[in-house]
Amino acid sequence: MSYLGPKVHIDLHQLKKNYQIVKSEVGEIPIMATVKANAYGHGAVEVSKALEEEGVRYLAVFTIDEGIELRDAGIKTDIFIYAKFDPSRIDEASKYNLTLNISSFDDLKALKAHVGNTVKVHLKIDTGMTRLGVPFEEAEAFLQEANQLDSIELEGLYSHFATADEGDLSYASSQLSKFSDVVEISKKLDMSFDFVHCSNSGAILNVQDSRFNMVRTGMLLYGAFPSDEVPQKLPIKPVMTFTAPIVEIRDVKAGTQISYGGVYKTKSDTRIAVVQAGFADGVPRPWYIDGFVKFQNQDFKITGRICMDQLMIDIGSADLNLGDEVLIFGANEHGNIDINHIAKKIDSTSYVLVTALGIRPKRIY
Numbered sequence: 001m002s003y004l005g006p007k008v009h010i011d012l013h014q015l016k017k018n019y020q021i022v023k024s025e026v027g028e029i030p031i032m033a034t035v036k037a038n039a040y041g042h043g044a045v046e047v048s049k050a051l052e053e054e055g056v057r058y059l060a061v062f063t064i065d066e067g068i069e070l071r072d073a074g075i076k077t078d079i080f081i082y083a084k085f086d087p088s089r090i091d092e093a094s095k096y097n098l099t100l101n102i103s104s105f106d107d108l109k110a111l112k113a114h115v116g117n118t119v120k121v122h123l124k125i126d127t128g129m130t131r132l133g134v135p136f137e138e139a140e141a142f143l144q145e146a147n148q149l150d151s152i153e154l155e156g157l158y159s160h161f162a163t164a165d166e167g168d169l170s171y172a173s174s175q176l177s178k179f180s181d182v183v184e185i186s187k188k189l190d191m192s193f194d195f196v197h198c199s200n201s202g203a204i205l206n207v208q209d210s211r212f213n214m215v216r217t218g219m220l221l222y223g224a225f226p227s228d229e230v231p232q233k234l235p236i237k238p239v240m241t242f243t244a245p246i247v248e249i250r251d252v253k254a255g256t257q258i259s260y261g262g263v264y265k266t267k268s269d270t271r272i273a274v275v276q277a278g279f280a281d282g283v284p285r286p287w288y289i290d291g292f293v294k295f296q297n298q299d300f301k302i303t304g305r306i307c308m309d310q311l312m313i314d315i316g317s318a319d320l321n322l323g324d325e326v327l328i329f330g331a332n333e334h335g336n337i338d339i340n341h342i343a344k345k346i347d348s349t350s351y352v353l354v355t356a357l358g359i360r361p362k363r364i365y
């Protein structure tokens with residue numbers, strides 16, 4: 001039976017191609033692929049399996065539960081947990097071979113008090129994101145203290161950029177200079193880390209001397225640039241294509257009000273199609289103002305507010321029929337709607353758009 005609802009098509013071949021493109025960009029430097037938040041809406045298990053087949057060195061998720069989900073699905077690759085360290089879950093982390101983020105003196109204290117297996121950790125220094133991480137000024141004391149703990153395997157040292165995907169890179173440069181100082185301090189203390197990392201997608205493109213000996217990337221693998229202020233030379237392409245079917249077509253007179261609030265009225269007699277996808281599925285609600293969908297390379301304006309489960313488009317006299325699947329974003333035989341274009345129009349980001357996908361759209365791999 002054919003499925004009459006929104007679909008998210010995930011092209012794992014394209015994901016692998018994007019991975020190889022990033023890999024050839026960074027050369028020998030190992031990649032930590034960010035697959036948190038269900039691989040940015042793309043499906044964490046499927047994406048992780050595909051990247052594992054390509055030989056990715058590390059995967060990163062946000063929570064321990066996301067890590068366990070991957071282990072339960074048979075993923076063997078190392079997995080890093082970005083979230084704030086949770087002392088109550090050290091044993092689980094060790095059991096599932098998850099690498100933990102250690103980002104405060106209290107974290108070290110809790111590790112010291114813990115009896116049990118050792119855990120692999122990466123130490124996080126805050127160089128200007130002002131989120132997790134030991135303040136840069138206290139890095140030396142932090143490193144010294146961590147170095148004295150027997151219950152941990154010190155595998156990584158890292159930081160995170162706040163503005164690496166922006167046109168003005170002065171703040172990113174100051175973060176990089178602080179992080180480089182921390183790396184020097186660690187050398188002075190005779191500490192060595194297998195992985196020293198601070199590059200995200202923006203930095204891979206924009207701050208090339210921040211690669212150290214690992215890069216963390218998410219968005220580039222999914223085929224979108226982190227913003228429109230980065231160089232866009234890498235030939236990555238979107239992995240995700242969002243489509244939805246026309247489920248109703250009606251003839252309406254000029255001046256007909258459409259959808260909630262009546263903010264849209266038809267200018268002439270026309271045909272309105274109801275498309276089965278709404279904001280609960282991940283169609284960004286503010287997009288109705290400038291928004292359109294595509295079919296056979298033609299744009300069809302979204303008319304009136306996007307509803308929770310449906311939206312309406314003006315199809316005029318075009319040859320569109322019940323069951324036809326229109327393109328909401330991504331690229332397919334009907335054309336290309338770049339999520340960064342939508343993001344820019346609605347003052348959002350590609351990250352918000354892909355992770356806003358609901359659970360209803362059927363994932364097709």
Ligand SMILES: Cc1ncc(COP(=O)(O)O)c(C=O)c1O
Nearest residue numbers: 034160200201216217218219226
């Ligand atoms: C700590 C950390 N590193 C790396 C990434 C990957 O970022 P991007 O998708 O921009 O490469 C993220 C994503 O938000 C992150 O939180």
